[in-house]
Amino acid sequence: MKPTARMALGAILAALAVLGVGAATRAPWTATPMDLALLRLSWRAQSETTEECRPLTEEEKAELPVHMQVPEVCESRAVPYRLRVSIDGSEILADTVHGSGAREDRPIYVLRDIALSPGRHAIEIEFAPIRGRGRDGQREDEERDTEEASKEEDEEDEEAKAIPLAYAETIVVGNREVALVTYDPTRRALVRVVGP
Numbered sequence: 367m368k369p370t371a372r373m374a375l376g377a378i379l380a381a382l383a384v385l386g387v388g389a390a391t392r393a394p395w396t397a398t399p400m401d402l403a404l405l406r407l408s409w410r411a412q413s414e415t416t417e418e419c420r421p422l423t424e425e426e427k428a429e430l431p432v433h434m435q436v437p438e439v440c441e442s443r444a445v446p447y448r449l450r451v452s453i454d455g456s457e458i459l460a461d462t463v464h465g466s467g468a469r470e471d472r473p474i475y476v477l478r479d480i481a482l483s484p485g486r487h488a489i490e491i492e493f494a495p496i497r498g499r500g501r502d503g504q505r506e507d508e509e510r511d512t513e514e515a516s517k518e519e520d521e522e523d524e525e526a527k528a529i530p531l532a533y534a535e536t537i538v539v540g541n542r543e544v545a546l547v548t549y550d551p552t553r554r555a556l557v558r559v560v561g562p
Contacts, residue, residue, distance in 0.1 A: 403539035405480040405489065407451070409549035409556070410473050413465030414445045414495060444470035445495045451480065452490040462496065482545075486538050491547060491556060494530035531556045 419440040427435050444465050451459035458480065466472040476493070531549070533556035539545050546559040 401484065401541060403482045403484050403541065404544045405451075405453070405482050405487075405539075406544050406546045407449075407476055407478040407480070407491065407548075408546060409476050411447065411476070411493070411549065413471050413474050415442045415471055416445055416497065417442045445497060446470070447474055448492070448494050448496050449476060449478075450490075450492040451478075452488075453480070453482070454488050463493075482539055484539055484541050484543070486536060488536045489534065489545075489547075491533040492530070493532075493556070533557075 417440050419438040421438055422430075422435065426439075446465075447463045449459065449461045449463050450457060459478065461478075463474055463476060464470045465474045533547055535558060537545050537558065547556055548559055549555075550557045
């Protein structure tokens with residue numbers, strides 16, 4: 367193919383591309399349908415770790431040298447959180463939220479968008495740590511409360527660490543409105559942010 371023919375073909379293709387982009391910019395498009403609103407959940411919480419201890423079995427002791435035998439072995443693990451959202455009495459979201467990072471010990475980030483029809487809605491949100499049971503059947507949070515009560519009194523944590531959070535309110539949302547629920551560290555509670 368001659369250089370002039372290549373240049374002419376290139377010019378035609380470029381002109382068609384420009385016309386195609388121009389036509390696409392005139393096509394009608396909306397970010398969200400007019401008949402929807404959003405409930406946006408957005409907050410950050412400190413992850414919490416717990417330590418589980420158990421005595422060494424006789425087999426484990428036999429495998430270890432005498433100087434390495436300890437009465438208990440302890441493992442720390444990150445505590446996941448349970449997120450539940452009910453709208454007008456129906457549970458629409460039940461999720462387990464883990465901390466970020468490879469060991470899940472980094473902050474927990476919650477960012478969920480829930481589509482709503484415009485109008486009045488009863489919103490209920492629960493965000494609480496999920497603690498299992500210890501080896502003797504006693505709840506870990508009860509053990510931790512008795513063992514670390516004095517430590518917790520000294521700690522003033524501004525994040526939502528280990529605090530079960532709940533939010534319940536009846537809201538009214540219009541077309542394309544966003545109802546934002548976030549964590550307020552001064553109140554230590556979930557709150558709805560009302561914008562202009």
